Amino acid sequence: MRNLIVIGLASISGFAIISSCGSAVEGKSAKATTPAVEQMITADTALIPHDQFGESVRYGRELMMNTAVLIGPDGSAGKYLGNKMNCTNCHQDAGTKAFSFNLMASHDHYPQYRGREGKVLTLAERVNNCVTRPHNGKPLPLDSKEMVAFLSYFKWLSTFVPKNQPFKGAKNLTVTFPDIAANPQHGQLLYQENCSRCHGPNGEGQWNADKSTYVYPPLWGATAYQPGSSMHRVIKQAEWLKNNMPYDKALPGKPFLTDQEALDIAAFVNNDAIHPRPNPKSFDYPHIVEKAIDYDHGPFADTFSVAQHKYGPYQPIISYWKEKGWKAVY
Numbered sequence: 038m039r040n041l042i043v044i045g046l047a048s049i050s051g052f053a054i055i056s057s058c059g060s061a062v063e064g065k066s067a068k069a070t071t072p073a074v075e076q077m078i079t080a081d082t083a084l085i086p087h088d089q090f091g092e093s094v095r096y097g098r099e100l101m102m103n104t105a106v107l108i109g110p111d112g113s114a115g116k117y118l119g120n121k122m123n124c125t126n127c128h129q130d131a132g133t134k135a136f137s138f139n140l141m142a143s144h145d146h147y148p149q150y151r152g153r154e155g156k157v158l159t160l161a162e163r164v165n166n167c168v169t170r171p172h173n174g175k176p177l178p179l180d181s182k183e184m185v186a187f188l189s190y191f192k193w194l195s196t197f198v199p200k201n202q203p204f205k206g207a208k209n210l211t212v213t214f215p216d217i218a219a220n221p222q223h224g225q226l227l228y229q230e231n232c233s234r235c236h237g238p239n240g241e242g243q244w245n246a247d248k249s250t251y252v253y254p255p256l257w258g259a260t261a262y263q264p265g266s267s268m269h270r271v272i273k274q275a276e277w278l279k280n281n282m283p284y285d286k287a288l289p290g291k292p293f294l295t296d297q298e299a300l301d302i303a304a305f306v307n308n309d310a311i312h313p314r315p316n317p318k319s320f321d322y323p324h325i326v327e328k329a330i331d332y333d334h335g336p337f338a339d340t341f342s343v344a345q346h347k348y349g350p351y352q353p354i355i356s357y358w359k360e361k362g363w364k365a366v367y
């Protein structure tokens with residue numbers, strides 16, 4: 038997974054909007070003339086202000102790109118992470134890449150209710166969820182320079198987002214669910230063919246020159262993400278893989294992997310029977326009827342097995358929940 042700096046191709050009045058056909062248009066005109074068409078947006082770093090707020094924004098972006106160096110186990114600004122991965126490994130291009138756990142509207146979406154925690158979370162609490170789960174670390178103090186920088190960066194990103202209008206790439210690409218379960222054995226073959234050249238044959242990742250962080254992050258093992266992380270859910274990881282991997286073959290909105298292949302690779306990577314992970318301090322979803330259907334820790338509100346919740350087939354679970362009048366989350 039490569040970390041790239043995203044620069045807006047067009048920027049007018051603080052907006053950088055790229056139409057789905059590639060031509061640059063100004064935000065208000067696009068909203069007026071094509072209200073039904075989602076636009077692809079990005080952020081122009083040249084527009085970060087040259088004042089104290091801008092300084093915080095720049096530091097927040099630096100934290101996204103070089104998380105391990107700054108606040109990792111050997112961090113120069115504090116030792117908060119339990120591993121040496123970076124935020125941009127998943128939220129690619131410092132959270133601005135389309136279909137890649139995009140964060141550009143995150144400041145507008147919080148506080149929000151989260152079923153995983155069973156309460157309303159602030160954006161700062163959500164940041165700390167990432168610090169403690171995929172990064173296997175300890176929370177940042179809410180008034181720390183680093184937390185303020187993260188929030189400043191997200192607030193700045195939100196200025197590029199059209200208000201009350203969806204934009205292309207805000208969420209991951211969806212996958213179509215087959216009638217069969219995801220196949221970890223087939224996923225292993227696909228992993229060796231498509232993923233091992235960067236992430237290693239044993240999912241160990243690939244260090245940079247001084248081992249301060251990874252060029253390509255580990256996918257399992259003691260230094261990888263915890264169970265309970267979004268990437269540990271097969272559907273959620275498959276949605277991300279569909280758009281982003283292999284990094285040199287997939288393009289935004291133009292997948293290389295099929296939906297079934299993405300699900301199979303995610304099933305292999307997240308096969309806990311053969312791939313150890315850090316032990317989480319707790320499992321989530323205090324209200325089981327709010328639990329994501331691909332979350333593989335019971336108890337469950339339905340009668341389906343742990344294996345089916347993890348690997349599928351998912352459509353019977355979705356249909357069951359629909360019959361009960363429940364909202365299936367995935």
